[in-house]
Amino acid sequence: MNVPLSLVLLLALVPATALARTSDRNKPMDIDAGRSDYSMDDSRPTTLSGGVVITQGTLEIRANQAVIYSANGDPVRVVLTGNPVTLRQELDDGRQMDAVANKVDYDLKTEIVVFTGAVNIRQPTGSIAGERVVYNMKTGQVQGGGQDAGRVKIRILPKNAQGGG
Template identity: 60%
Template sequence: MLCLCAALAVLASPLADARRSDRAKAMEVTAGMQQGTLDDSTPTVLSGGVTIDQGTLHTEAARAEISTRGGEITRVVLTGSPARLRQELDDGTPMNAVANRIDYNVSNETVVFTGNVDIKQPRGSLAGERVVYNMSTGQVTSGGEGNGRVRMRILPKTGAGTAEPAKNDDADSPAEGG
């Protein structure tokens, strides 16, 4: 997974980084079935209840497809109904994300969450149909161009409230929180 979840931790503006030390930890993978070669010629496909743990990172998916180049992981695609991802951030706060598909492109350091995306952490939440996070720049893009509305909730630093997404469908409503 190579810190797949460095992807998203919804905060006030920029997303927080996942625990960077997780990248140096051993990756533990379990699945009902594995198919493919253990070289770069074809992706390795895991199915039948896939779990991947690496440090504080924990993922669960129905299927995982892992591509490599030169023996290094270049892309991981998790699918499920939904695929789940949980990780502790560098500041110690938890982050949880669910989506029908989580596509982590290691080469360009982007993570694309699609289908019923719901990302939560103590300071807020982000939900929608598509969220793209560029890990190297911190840029987050969500919704737009036929990808549905984005729902965000940003809580004040005092911690009052919950991290549930706003339930208001009124397009002209101001953002909640402060």
């Protein structure tokens, strides 16, 4: 399994993919980790650890560990853990999107990203926070909950307070 090739799919972890800097997908991906452990087949996952930093264009992901599961040589699931995992990317309009969570679990087959543990996703249009946020990249559906007695917190900014547009 080619580790950098499989990690190209980590780009899809970013919420609001339709708004993310589309040119980033055509840029080289750089991965920096203290350690890597992988097999040449699908018998066990590839594990990167020791301060994982993944950059591609304006996208930056930081995690303590990244685990990539494969089937038939193709990545099917990526699990990032950290204290916290951080994702930052510039949107096509130049504004910034930031996300933090203790765990980010991306199923490449269903295109569903599950953020868990102290989740806070901030975009120019507002934010969502909770203990669990599920983002369906196919449908754009976002579900959240679990913070402060099981509640989700959403803030929608008025257009005149969003800045940059």
